[in-house]
Each structure stands twice: as C-alpha cells, then as structure tokens.
Amino acid sequence: MMRNTILFDLDQTLLDKHQTLLHFAARQYKLFKLSTYVEDRELFITEFTRLHQIVMPKKEVYQKIRLQFSLQHALMEAMLEDLNHQFPKESVAFPGLTRMLNELKQKHFKIGIITNGRDFYQRNKIDSLGITSYMDVIVTSGELGIKKPDPAIFLYGLGKLEVQPEQAIFVGDDLTKDIVPAKSLGMRTILMGSHQVNPDIDTNCVHLDEVVKAVEQLRY
Template sequence: MIKAAIFDLDGTLLNRDESVEMFINTQYDRLNKLVGHIPREKYVTRFTELDNRGYVWKDKVYQQLVDEFEITDITWEELLQDYICEFKNNCVPFPNLIDMLEELKKRNFRLGIITNGKGQFQIDNIEALGIEKYFDIILISEWEGIKKPDPQIFKRALEQLNVSPNQSIFVGDHPVNDVKAAQNVGMIGIWKKDFQWSTVEADFIINDLVELPLIIDNASKQNVESY
C-alpha cells in the first residue's frame, strides 16, 4: 500500500524552462537601460545556454554574460542579486499541479519534496507556486548538506515521513538523480517525461501530473500482489 509521495521540484512541479524564459525576458526589460545594447534574443539565448537547465549556478552564468557582452553599467553580482530576488515572481507551475496535490491530500497521503539547490531560493519558489501547505516535509540540498542522488537524502525524507521505501513513490524528471536514485533505496521511481531523454528505466512514466493518482492506484495493486 502506497502511503507517501515525494517529488522533485524543478522540471517536475515547477515548469523551470518556461519560468526561466519568462524571468530572463522580464530581467531584460527591467534592466534595459543597463543591458539594452545587447539584442534581446542574444541575451535570452545566451543566458539559457549557460544556465544549462539549472545545472550551472548563476554566479558563473552572469560572470560569463558580463564578459562576453562587455556589460559595464551593472556588475555580475548585481545581476545575480536580481535573479535571486526576482525569479520567484516568474514561477510557472506544470498543468494540474494543485488539482493533483488536492487529490493526494484527500486520500491522506504524506507528501514531501526533495530538491537540489539553494535553500531560501527554492523555498521562495515553492511559496510562489502556492504549494508549501500541501507538504509534510521539504528537504533542500543546501540546508541538508547532501544532495540527490545521494541515498541519504531519500532515507532522511522517508524517516521524517515515517514510511518505508516500498510504501513510497518518488516523482522526478531526471533519470539518474530522481528515478534511479529513488529506486536504489527501494522506492517506486516515477519519471515525469522530459524531452531531454528518450528512454528511461522507470517503474511508471507520466506525461502530466493529472495521471499520478491513477498511477499510485496501479502501484498499490502491484505492491499488494507482490506479497
């Protein structure tokens, strides 16, 4: 019987690609007097390339942008601070996020988030999505001192939720850091499809968060049948 559902954040609950696109365009508009000498498309495209879907922290991204585009009227530190302060105002949820969480809460599932990243920054984004109230635990790598795919961060979440691995699912978009890492500690690994990968070894695959309650039903049946 499945008792708990734990989620990744970026690319799973938060549509990070759309959020980044919205943010970098609004940053360009907001700071136009300082970066307007760069064509918008170049600024947006280069930021997105350097960001590498969130796997490069923005200090390096902005240092590179300032150097490449010869930005002199604002420092990379100030651009980074703008990112930290403003990104939360551009958070785009995936479709059906709230409906899915409401449904799982109705069923009395224990819910958690495990996300890599900076503590306050990720909390700000979770609050911006309006979803913090649904979760019993939120583990962020900076504050935990460990990050996915380290099994310890998954075990810590399971302990805090007071559930065993085989009573739990983990939903994420990364085949290694999310799906495989969760499976390695005995959890059911569910892959939220991402265009970057074509084949992923997961227990279940979803395109849309709305599919999750039915997937949990199927996982629970399989769990029962395996005993």
C-alpha cells in the same frame, strides 16, 4: 504493503524551469534596460536561458553573460543580486500541479519534496508556486549538505515522515539523480516528461495530469 507517501523532485518535475527562465530573462532585460547593450531582445533571452540550464555557479553564468554582451561589471552584480532575491517569484508551474496535489490529498497521501539547491531558494520557489501547504515535508540539499543521488537525502525525508521506502513512490525527471537511487532503496518510481524505457523505471508520465492514475497503479 500499501504505499501511502508521494515524494517529488521540484525543478522540471513540478516547476517548469524553462518557462521560468524565459519569464525572468524578459524581466531582467526590461528592468536593467539591456536594450542599451543588446538590441536583439530575443537573442538575450535565448542565451540567458541556455546558460542558466548549465550546471554551474550563478556567478559564473552571469560572468559569461557579461562577456558575451559586453555588460558592465557593476550591472552584472546587480543582475545577480536581483536573481537571488526575485527569481523564485517568477516560478512557473507545469499545468495541472494544484489539481494533482488536491487529488492526492483527498486520497490521504502524505506528500513531500526532495530537491537539490540552496535552501532559501528552493523553499521560495515552492512558496511562489503556492504549494507549501500541501507538503508534509520539504527537504533541500542546501539544508542538509547532501545532494541527490545520495540515498541519505531520500532516507532523511522518509524518516521525517516516519515511513519506510516500501511505503513511498518517488516522482522525478532525472533518471540518475531521482529514479535510480529511489528505486535502489525500495521505492516505486515515476519518471516525468518522458516515455523512456528503462528497468529502473516503474512507469512514466509526460504530464502532471497523469500522475494520480500512475500512483494508483503503483500503490499496491
């Protein structure tokens, strides 16, 4: 059966979360005049980025930032509010994103995103990257109340596209949350950002520029 559908994870697959965090940390340092509290700008940016890459509620992240840098509670609340509304606007794509999506569309693939995260937050990131128009479906865990690696979220996305797992390829950066569940359903899989060898991986790509070729190899 020919595979005519490509489903993507978002964060660290299409969106460069590390670069996005660096940009946003620098923005907040300037916007909230944090030099009053933290003379070392690079230290703040480094710690901000490190803490935001730990899986925990954002309020807890900012609480840790407040304590580490002795920030006022009201300032922490303002920074958290700013994050909720402005962070998606700072979204940075991995190089080659638009070019890759254009090529897939020209080859008549159905394209979708299945991502964990708050619905408005993830959709705003996708809008900021300028790729909403390429998507035939966008599924978020916040919308469904189901998170990857639960197979149900993958099946929901496939159902919206009216395709079977055997017609789809999933592209993601997380072996446990993306690749293993997609593979278990019958999809082919591409692990991004690594050349890790694993029986659950059909192939690997380090850069988005490699994806179209990998898709063509897995299509049949």
